[in-house]
Amino acid sequence: MRNKAYISLGSNIGNRVEYLHEAVRMLDGQEKIKLVSISSIYETDPVGYVEQDPFLNIVLEVRTSLSPLDLLHVCQSVENELGRKRVIRWGPRTIDLDILLYNHENIESEKLNIPHPRIEERAFVMIPLLEIAPTIQLPNKSMPLIESNEFLQGKEGVR
Numbered sequence: 001m002r003n004k005a006y007i008s009l010g011s012n013i014g015n016r017v018e019y020l021h022e023a024v025r026m027l028d029g030q031e032k033i034k035l036v037s038i039s040s041i042y043e044t045d046p047v048g049y050v051e052q053d054p055f056l057n058i059v060l061e062v063r064t065s066l067s068p069l070d071l072l073h074v075c076q077s078v079e080n081e082l083g084r085k086r087v088i089r090w091g092p093r094t095i096d097l098d099i100l101l102y103n104h105e106n107i108e109s110e111k112l113n114i115p116h117p118r119i120e121e122r123a124f125v126m127i128p129l130l131e132i133a134p135t136i137q138l139p140n141k142s143m144p145l146i147e148s149n150e151f152l153q154g155k156e157g158v159r
């Protein structure tokens with residue numbers, strides 16, 4: 001399995017830890033996906049639609065022989081299996097899986113944008129990602145994320 005991908009998982013309804021564990025078990029159970037690393041679980045305030053409960057977030061590193069689109073389909077089937085109902089866009093969800101990175105590829109399509117467009121604005125993504133991949137560098141960037149991201153450098157808002 002020569003492809004490396006990073007996946008962000010979040011849950012803010014019900015037994016959040018169990019939903020995360022079950023989603024990880026389902027991903028790792030796929031023959032074409034191998035779990036390599038899993039971050040700590042972070043409790044995070046909701047961003048986007050803020051009238052909802054806090055999330056638990058993790059980031060995984062996986063190896064896979066699946067194409068980005070097929071990996072997306074697997075993530076979507078895990079969401080459906082665990083009862084994700086898109087009642088309110090950006091609203092509460094039992095489980096949410098977002099593909100953050102796939103090798104060093106840039107993918108822009110209707111169904112899939114990689115790197116995930118909001119990686120650099122979301123501490124709930126960057127902190128667990130950097131925990132498991134401290135030297136990660138986003139495609140088309142000349143520096144590692146930890147150096148290039150203003151948010152992480154504490155410069156955000158300082159002009």
Ligand SMILES: Nc1nc2nc(S)n(CCO)c2c(=O)[nH]1
Nearest residue numbers: 010044045046047048055090124
């Ligand atoms: N803290 C936090 N806020 C979020 N807002 C949305 S939408 N989501 C779902 C992922 O896009 C989250 C999340 O996973 N964590």
